Amino acid sequence: MFFSADLKMQFPLLTAIKSICYHNKNIHFHLLNKEYPEEWFDWLNQKLALLGSCIENVKIQGNFAENHHLPHINEATYYRLLIPTSAAEKALYLDCDLVVNTDLLPLYQTDLGDNYLAATVDGVLNYTDHCYYEFPDLKPYFNAGMLLFNQDKWKREGLVEKALAMAGQYNFYYCDQDLLNALCLKRWLAVDPKWNYQVAAEWGMPAEGNIDYDGYADYLKTKESVPHIIHFTGPHKPWADNLQQPFREYYWFYFRLEWQEIFARHGLE
Numbered sequence: 001m002f003f004s005a006d007l008k009m010q011f012p013l014l015t016a017i018k019s020i021c022y023h024n025k026n027i028h029f030h031l032l033n034k035e036y037p038e039e040w041f042d043w044l045n046q047k048l049a050l051l052g053s054c055i056e057n058v059k060i061q062g063n064f065a066e067n068h069h070l071p072h073i074n075e076a077t078y079y080r081l082l083i084p085t086s087a088a089e090k091a092l093y094l095d096c097d098l099v100v101n102t103d104l105l106p107l108y109q110t111d112l113g114d115n116y117l118a119a120t121v122d123g124v125l126n127y128t129d130h131c132y133y134e135f136p137d138l139k140p141y142f143n144a145g146m147l148l149f150n151q152d153k154w155k156r157e158g159l160v161e162k163a164l165a166m167a168g169q170y171n172f173y174y175c176d177q178d179l180l181n182a183l184c185l186k187r188w189l190a191v192d193p194k195w196n197y198q199v200a201a202e203w204g205m206p207a208e209g210n211i212d213y214d215g216y217a218d219y220l221k222t223k224e225s226v227p228h229i230i231h232f233t234g235p236h237k238p239w240a241d242n243l244q245q246p247f248r249e250y251y252w253f254y255f256r257l258e259w260q261e262i263f264a265r266h267g268l269e
């Protein structure tokens, strides 16, 4: 499974990794990065080894921030476009602003069929008229915080090359999430929203435009049980403010969790 992060996201990233380890063993993590030191990987691999897991340091070459025209975005988000160049048959990508509350195997075992990827319908943008002149139809629209890639399909259809060409060609407002939606239009499989519940959906819909309020109301109902993956979308993050966003306590539960507690949960002392 894959994460992509710069150093600013180190603590949320570690929290996400601990949440996964609390519920899962034998995970091969890959961290797409430019800056993380070898010692950080050595330290973390010592912990992960006890769980049959490991983390691989995947250094990203090239400069995405110069290859497109959006200097204000976080460059690391674009690294995920390179995931399908890796050897694994299926690859699960997760954002690092989320926590996982369950065994990920049922998600990983999703039959992708002929689809390019699996994802969840976006809790906000799917119900707005967000689109572009060049891409007038972007529905259904997925959130890119959880992506299960059909690697084989991406390789056979040269989709990484297509994605990188699009990154240089278009000025997408939601960056590579828009890009992936344009590239994978009607070629993606929607899985249950509990696999990527977007906390920012709680803060409401944009005031204008053609809004599907019924669809949005249905999305909010999916929160009624605790989601399998809680994604702290939007500008307000539980590690950076005192707003009482839903499920904030889950972030702090996993943040303070000691590795010894994780080992004990798996019967390892």
Ligand SMILES: [Mn+2]
Residues within 6 Å of the ligand: 095, 096, 097, 145, 231, 232, 233
């Ligand atoms: Mn995110």
